[in-house]
């Protein structure tokens with residue numbers, strides 16, 4: 001689904017949404033304390049649930065509670081929210097979450113909110129939160145149950161090849177133990193054997209292949225747990241775990257509009273998958289790829305992209321090399337436009353996506369035709 005921004009004025013919406021937003025403004029300044037208290041409460045009441053979570057909880061502290069609060073806040077935006085929650089529920093199967101665990105999380109949420117939003121907390125507010133949590137958790141539970149009928153909770157996958165392309169970027173090919181259906185442009189979660197229960201997202205770098213193998217491009221980030229394990233430790237024969245495929249940065253094959261693709265760093269991985277997908281569908285729609293990196297050296301996949309360009313007359317690949325690609329890219333886009341008839345696809349570091357979206361809007365591409373993934377933000381739902 002294309003990115004959509006949900007704008008809600010403070011006193012608009014259902015009575016429950018208004019009460020929920022009041023709680024949110026109250027806890028805003030002490031969000032960290034609410035998160036710590038929430039997990040402390042959860043693990044004191046349900047110590048058995050601690051093993052589902054990673055040993056270090058810094059990232060998680062933020063994400064579970066943030067998602068819950070944001071989902072509650074946007075309760076009135078049903079279709080967008082339901083889509084997000086269904087994905088989330090499906091994704092929770094790999095953590096070992098069971099339907100019967102949801103009430104405990106809800107009780108601890110309400111316990112934490114009532115403590116830190118005491119000034120505005122009353123029985124009506126509590127009832128609004130109970131209704132919101134029940135709705136949210138039911139969507140997640142139902143979606144996990146439906147998914148269990150057709151898919152495993154996770155896949156094991158054996159590393160088949162490991163190619164260190166630069167000192168910190170590796171291309172890995174893995175063989176899943178069961179068929180793994182996905183669409184070009186999507187991403188998955190990976191857990192390595194060295195950091196159990198620590199999952200990170202990686203994009204598929206190829207469209208689905210007839211041999212069932214999957215490819216990933218991974219850049220080791222300084223002190224990064226999973227990326228360093230995949231780049232510097234993983235070797236053929238190692239077995240990783242994969243979560244389900246997700247993401248909405250996929251090609252709409254019902255139209256033949258052109259594709260404008262901006263890929264920065266390893267963000268070129270899903271862009272390459274999209275190009276392969278267009279090629280396989282045989283449609284001769286224009287695809288314009290701008291591949292950005294800080295130095296020549298970081299354009300580790302330029303040869304592959306140029307080979308694709310040679311084989312397909314509808315494809316153009318342009319490299320943007322600059323420490324300040326943000327300045328060069330707008331100029332290049334201006335030179336090669338107009339883009340108002342194109343669908344846009346962005347993939348790369350969050351800063352690049354944010355500035356890229358603004359830039360593309362400035363070139364007349366409506367938000368509904370700009371696709372990208374940034375799971376951290378529920379406000380840009382569908383990612």
Ligand SMILES: Cc1cc2nc3c(=O)[nH]c(=O)nc-3n(C[C@H](O)[C@H](O)[C@H](O)COP(=O)(O)OP(=O)(O)OC[C@H]3O[C@@H](n4cnc5c(N)ncnc54)[C@H](O)[C@@H]3O)c2cc1C
Nearest residue numbers: 200201202203217218219221223224225226227228266373
């Ligand atoms: C939808 C999506 C798709 C993604 N696809 C890919 C992909 O195809 N290839 C790929 O390599 N990565 C991809 N990522 C990023 C990936 O999920 C991890 O965030 C990244 O590998 C770092 O994980 P880590 O466990 O190594 O680092 P962590 O242990 O999570 O982080 C360690 C430290 O590094 C910092 N850090 C995190 N990311 C970066 C970064 N990019 N640059 C500099 N510092 C950073 C953190 O803030 C932290 O301080 C994707 C992310 C998303 C949301």
Ligand code: HEM
Nearest residue numbers: 049052053060063064067068091095097101102105136137
């Ligand atoms: C409505 C309820 C819930 C919401 C909105 C929610 C939301 C989230 C979000 C957004 C994440 C971040 C990673 C991801 O996207 O998968 C997450 C991770 C996680 N959640 Fe939930 N969650 C809910 C209920 C539960 C329950 C009931 C459990 C089981 C005890 C649980 C266990 C976990 C675990 C183990 C992780 C992984 C931690 C990590 O990777 O750091 N969640 N949750």
